[in-house]
Amino acid sequence: MNNPVRKIAVSVMVMILLLFANLTYVQVVKADDYRNDSRNQRTAYAEYSRQRGQITADGKVLAQSVATDDRMRFQRQYPGGPAFASVTGYLSLSFGRTGIEGAADSILNGTDDRLFVRRLSDLITGRDPRGGNVSLTIMPTVQQVAYNQLTQKGYAGSVVALDPRTGAILAMVSTPSFDPNPLASHNDKTVQDAWNTDNAAKPQVLLNRAISVPQPPGSTFKIVDTAAALQNGSTPDTVLTAEPEIPLDDGVTTLENYAHTPCGTGATTTLRDAFARSCNTAFAELITSVGIDKLRTQADAFGIGQSDLTIPMTVAPSTIGNITSVTALQQSAIGQLDVKLTPLQNAMITASVANGGQLMAPYLIKEIQGPELDTVDTTEPDRIGSAVPAGVAATLTDLMIGSENRTQGGGKISGVQIASKTGTAELGSKDIPPHAWYVAFAPADKPTVAIAVLVENGGDRGLEATGGSVAAPIGRAVIAETLKAGR
Amino acid sequence: MAAPPQAQGRAPAPTLPTGRGIELLLLAFATVIVTGALVIVEANQEQELTTTLLWLGLAYLGLFAAAHVAVRRWAPYADPLILPSVALLNGLGLVMIHRLDLADAARAAQLGNDAPGSLVLRQVAWTAIGLVLFVVVLWRVSDHRMLSRFGYTAGFAGLILLALPGILPSSISEVNGAKLWIRFGGIGIQPGEFAKILLIIFFSAFLVQKRELFSTAGRRFLGLEFPRARDLAPLVVAWGLSVGVLVFERDLGTSLLFFGILLVLLYAATERVSWMIVGLLFFVGGAVLAYNLFGHVRLRVQIWLDPFSDFQGGGYQLGQALFGLGTGGVGGTGLGAGRPDLVPFAESDFIWSSLGEELGLIGLAAILLVYLVLITRGLRSALAVRDSFGKLLATGLSYVMALQLFVVIGGVTKLIPLTGLTLPFLSYGGSSLVANYALVALLLRVSNAARAPLPQRPSVPQAPIAQAATELVARPDLSSGESRGAQS
Numbered sequence: 001m002n003n004p005v006r007k008i009a010v011s012v013m014v015m016i017l018l019l020f021a022n023l024t025y026v027q028v029v030k031a032d033d034y035r036n037d038s039r040n041q042r043t044a045y046a047e048y049s050r051q052r053g054q055i056t057a058d059g060k061v062l063a064q065s066v067a068t069d070d071r072m073r074f075q076r077q078y079p080g081g082p083a084f085a086s087v088t089g090y091l092s093l094s095f096g097r098t099g100i101e102g103a104a105d106s107i108l109n110g111t112d113d114r115l116f117v118r119r120l121s122d123l124i125t126g127r128d129p130r131g132g133n134v135s136l137t138i139m140p141t142v143q144q145v146a147y148n149q150l151t152q153k154g155y156a157g158s159v160v161a162l163d164p165r166t167g168a169i170l171a172m173v174s175t176p177s178f179d180p181n182p183l184a185s186h187n188d189k190t191v192q193d194a195w196n197t198d199n200a201a202k203p204q205v206l207l208n209r210a211i212s213v214p215q216p217p218g219s220t221f222k223i224v225d226t227a228a229a230l231q232n233g234s235t236p237d238t239v240l241t242a243e244p245e246i247p248l249d250d251g252v253t254t255l256e257n258y259a260h261t262p263c264g265t266g267a268t269t270t271l272r273d274a275f276a277r278s279c280n281t282a283f284a285e286l287i288t289s290v291g292i293d294k295l296r297t298q299a300d301a302f303g304i305g306q307s308d309l310t311i312p313m314t315v316a317p318s319t320i321g322n323i324t325s326v327t328a329l330q331q332s333a334i335g336q337l338d339v340k341l342t343p344l345q346n347a348m349i350t351a352s353v354a355n356g357g358q359l360m361a362p363y364l365i366k367e368i369q370g371p372e373l374d375t376v377d378t379t380e381p382d383r384i385g386s387a388v389p390a391g392v393a394a395t396l397t398d399l400m401i402g403s404e405n406r407t408q409g410g411g412k413i414s415g416v417q418i419a420s421k422t423g424t425a426e427l428g429s430k431d432i433p434p435h436a437w438y439v440a441f442a443p444a445d446k447p448t449v450a451i452a453v454l455v456e457n458g459g460d461r462g463l464e465a466t467g468g469s470v471a472a473p474i475g476r477a478v479i480a481e482t483l484k485a486g487r
Numbered sequence: 488m489a490a491p492p493q494a495q496g497r498a499p500a501p502t503l504p505t506g507r508g509i510e511l512l513l514l515a516f517a518t519v520i521v522t523g524a525l526v527i528v529e530a531n532q533e534q535e536l537t538t539t540l541l542w543l544g545l546a547y548l549g550l551f552a553a554a555h556v557a558v559r560r561w562a563p564y565a566d567p568l569i570l571p572s573v574a575l576l577n578g579l580g581l582v583m584i585h586r587l588d589l590a591d592a593a594r595a596a597q598l599g600n601d602a603p604g605s606l607v608l609r610q611v612a613w614t615a616i617g618l619v620l621f622v623v624v625l626w627r628v629s630d631h632r633m634l635s636r637f638g639y640t641a642g643f644a645g646l647i648l649l650a651l652p653g654i655l656p657s658s659i660s661e662v663n664g665a666k667l668w669i670r671f672g673g674i675g676i677q678p679g680e681f682a683k684i685l686l687i688i689f690f691s692a693f694l695v696q697k698r699e700l701f702s703t704a705g706r707r708f709l710g711l712e713f714p715r716a717r718d719l720a721p722l723v724v725a726w727g728l729s730v731g732v733l734v735f736e737r738d739l740g741t742s743l744l745f746f747g748i749l750l751v752l753l754y755a756a757t758e759r760v761s762w763m764i765v766g767l768l769f770f771v772g773g774a775v776l777a778y779n780l781f782g783h784v785r786l787r788v789q790i791w792l793d794p795f796s797d798f799q800g801g802g803y804q805l806g807q808a809l810f811g812l813g814t815g816g817v818g819g820t821g822l823g824a825g826r827p828d829l830v831p832f833a834e835s836d837f838i839w840s841s842l843g844e845e846l847g848l849i850g851l852a853a854i855l856l857v858y859l860v861l862i863t864r865g866l867r868s869a870l871a872v873r874d875s876f877g878k879l880l881a882t883g884l885s886y887v888m889a890l891q892l893f894v895v896i897g898g899v900t901k902l903i904p905l906t907g908l909t910l911p912f913l914s915y916g917g918s919s920l921v922a923n924y925a926l927v928a929l930l931l932r933v934s935n936a937a938r939a940p941l942p943q944r945p946s947v948p949q950a951p952i953a954q955a956a957t958e959l960v961a962r963p964d965l966s967s968g969e970s971r972g973a974q975s
Contacts, residue, residue, distance in 0.1 A: 001755055001756060001758060001875060001878055001879070002870050002878075003758060004754050004755045004758045005755055005866060005869050005870055005878060005882050006870070008751055008754070008755060008866065008882060008886060009863060009866045012859075012862055012863070012866065012885075012886070012889040013859070013863075015889060015890075015892070015893040016855055016858070016859050016889075016892075016893075018893075018897075018902065019855060019892075019893060019896050019897060019900070019902065020852060020855060022897070022900050022901075022902040023812075023843070023848055023851055023852070023855075023896075023900055024848060026809060026812045026813060026900050026901070027812050027813065027815060027816055027817060027843065027847065027848040027851075028816070028817060028848065030809075030813055031812075031813040031814075031816045031817075032813070033813065034809055034810050034812070034813020034814065035810075035813050035814045035816070037795075037810060037813075039795075039798055039806070039810070040810040040813075040814065041826070041829065042810060042811070042814045042825070042826050042829070043814070045826050046820075187599075189599060
């Protein structure tokens with residue numbers, strides 16, 4: 001029976017050959033697919049054992065990896081804590097990565113092509129590969145002031161501060177915030193507990209309100225109306241209705257001014273006065289003469305509706321909605337109905353007015369550095385386009401100075417002229433506390449900072465809240481801090 | 488052991504090399520590899536590198552040196568490659584189980600739980616028990632042919648062992664859905680692993696007696712001699728046995744193993760391909776039946792076809808294993824540097840993917856070659872041994888390892904549907920390890936008979952042809968009494 005035994009031996013070899021062929025398929029042909037599958041956590045685990053780069057802002061470390069003696073070798077730390085969480089995001093083994101940690105991941109973990117040469121030298125010198133560093137445009141003191149302003153009264157809201165000349169984001173705050181440190185822990189239970197707490201929190205804490213949630217802008221949208229109207233033949237002296245309440249185009253709906261007050265003392269008013277007093281009826285009349293198409297063109301020029309904006313985090317697109325009737329246009333003119341802007345978008349509109357009409361692309365990363373803090377790449381300011389002609393921007397500045405000078409609320413800075421607009425956006429019902437907005441730039445004659453402040457649901461004033469009373473003091477404090485730092 | 492110098496007229500017979508020296512050398516080599524692997528694991532896991540590791544390596548060498556001495560004593564001519572292959576596989580398995588222990592301990596520390604029990608200590612204990620059984624088998628079974636006398640006893644005992652977990656209540660016998668266990672206290676035994684060997688002994692003895700019957704009568708069809716329908720009885724019995732295992736113990740792997748091994752023995756005994764064809768038809772029929780009747784079989788097939796469609800559910804284990812293998816790639820992550828612990832049952836059923844992640848394709852190919860050496864040396868003994876029973880026994884014992892290898896590795900690497908079996912010597916699991924040591928002891932026993940010089944007859948110089956016949960003299964008296972019973 002040796003003959004069959006020999007054949008059996010051959011069959012054994014065939015089986016082993018089959019196994020080997022299949023292993024080759026799994027470990028060579030399919031290896032990359034398996035290795036890079038998003039459900040394969042091994043890559044993330046391996047990444048944890050390399051030194052990830054720092055996130056810094058103006059010399060202050062916002063995120064760093066420090067050596068530990070546990071298996072992961074490096075612990076991610078966020079010395080800035082919750083105040084900077086809307087910028088840094090978090091890096092969690094189980095729950096992914098957000099903010100700069102997510103958007104600049106390839107730089108921080110060292111796989112970015114711009115770090116290729118350094119990676120190569122690490123390979124040759126036998127050093128553990130290290131990630132690159134990211135230096136941000138954020139001004140830590142401004143960010144901190146903005147965060148403190150929002151949190152000291154327990155507001156849910158957001159502050160965005162831009163350098164209007166470059167688009168550099170000087171502050172980007174969202175409150176209430178979260179502490180990214182426990183989420184980056186190597187202790188699974190700590191991570192899970194933090195995640196459960198953060199996820200259950202009301203109002204939501206993991207949400208970046210500055211860029212992720214478009215909200216009705218209320219009267220701050222009148223800047224867009226006015227920009228369109230000024231290019232459509234209107235001037236600050238254009239005469240408009242001063243009625244406290246008017247019927248809209250459909251003859252059914254009515255529109256009234258804030259607190260049902262007439263716009264000044266006369267029967268009519270001017271665009272200048274209507275802007276300063278933020279009269280809804282006057283703007284309903286104004287926008288009817290501008291028309292839907294021109295308003296939409298103007299909104300587009302300010303960047304509203306842009307769906308591919310990244311800073312490098314993806315910014316949720318703002319919108320003016322599908323305006324299908326004149327009535328809808330009149331309601332949209334006061335920043336209601338389907339008009340929704342992110343605080344960043346609102347700050348961009350303000351910044352472009354401050355910058356002589358030129359809209360700059362907002363950005364957070366000032367510089368990419370190699371592991372030795374040597375500069376690899378510097379962000380050059382990028383002009384998106386011309387939002388309004390310089391003359392219109394100047395007129396708008398003038399109108400916004402008028403608005404600022406009529407706006408109540410504390411925090412006025414002596415010796416500095418601010419140009420601003422407030423907004424108080426209703427949320428579909430008179431019983432829900434409105435969103436309070438304040439957009440501004442300063443100094444008005446030579447602007448170096450443009451801001452947008454959003455305080456959700458009336459802050460601490462409830463139904464009585466207005467942009468001037470709730471949001472303006474915060475905005476002014478942020479501007480003051482920015483100017484103090486010498487911008 | 489050297490033959491006395493021959494006297495008149497004949498050239499002195501060359502002293503046959505026993506190969507024991509090579510065996511010891513290879514055992515030392517295996518020790519170096521295993522100790523090296525252990526050091527790498529410790530280094531990569533950032534454990535302290537102490538001289539304890541050296542002592543562990545020496546203890547390992549000591550354990551196998553003892554086995555080596557037993558071989559030297561009781562099976563001096565046995566194949567010198569078999570024991571070192573086994574030692575290497577066992578050692579690598581221990582290192583990987585220890586490595587997974589470290590991962591479990593780290594995880595428990597992270598979660599703030601108490602450190603889990605060390606699996607490697609248990610496995611070391613099982614190794615020691617296995618080696619004791621190994622020595623006992625070598626010692627007590629002085630000639631493999633004596634086993635054929637206990638053919639029916641072995642068959643009966645094997646059947647009972649196999650059926651026992653299926654009959655026992657689930658609380659004792661069921662682990663993870665398969666009723667394969669007998670558990671009391673903290674210790675679980677899979678009697679099927681021992682039944683495997685007993686049934687191979689039985690089949691070998693039985694087929695040696697009946698091979699005339701199975702290989703002569705038959706009718707021709709398509710150029711092949713097919714067995715008569717009534718002679719299919721043993722095949723039907725084996726098939727029924729396999730289906731029984733599947734139904735009552737819900738274990739695809741064991742079921743497959745038993746059927747495959749009987750088929751191969753039948754083929755080896757009769758030299759008729761037609762048995763294979765009939766057997767394969769039975770297999771296909773059984774497979775179709777099982778697929779349609781049993782949900783757990785259908786589930787296995789679905790997971791096999793696409794483990795990633797239900798990654799968070801049934802496909803998780805296989806999916807994770809594939810991720811591990813893919814991440815390991817050609818070179819592997821290095822021992823102790825991967826995350827094989829992400830795969831459930833990484834130390835038992837899925838130790839292959841654990842090794843593949845950290846040793847890569849290169850490491851797995853090397854281990855496959857070690858298995859190939861082990862199995863082919865077993866089959867080589869089957870070829871060389873002079874008696875039919877020994878041939879069948881060695882073929883069966885070798886082939887059962889090959890089949891188990893194929894079924895387990897094929898399952899883990901998505902070549903075939905996954906079944907719940909362990910890899911011989913590598914996987915965590917006491918029964919499998921101990922039983923396989925008994926298996927290897929028998930293999931060495933056959934191998935010794937195959938390679939030992941023929942007994943010298945000092946009296947009259949005999950022609951070589953006469954020597955060749957001596958081995959077969961013992962056969963007839965074994966079968967005469969029992970053949971009647973089987974024919975009825």
